[in-house]
Amino acid sequence: MREALKEAHKAAQKGEVPVGAVVVKDGKIIGRGHNLTEKKQSALTHAEMMALGKASKKLGSWRLIDCDLYVTLEPCTMCGGAIVLSRIRGLFYGATDPKAGAVESTAQVLDNMKLNHRVQAAGGLLKEECSSVLKDFFKEVRRKAK
16 A cells, blocks of 8 residues: 555646555556546546556456555546456555545445456555545645635
């Protein structure tokens, strides 16, 4: 999760919402990502999507079997769907997202029994640090807007 936090800080330095993610297989990071939605002007460039894409490229497969994803914020519906479809084994996230989180907050995408893959999920890892990065970022955004 500390590596995901490093990615979140990279996003903040670029003026992006500070969310970071890493994909791990056999104890090694095989994909990293942070939000690039503003820079790329694309809703598809969430931290999770970037990390999943890089991991798929590294493995030469869209199936990320036996891989785990660490992300600083509870994934949204789009990212939750990609996590299931990519066959991620485990999802570990820091802060919950009461407005858009789709693991436990607004929806339970990973728990849909009609889907063909199950992802084990655990939230709250380094929750305070993950929340702090987001709170500090938005506090600064509001300060600059005054």
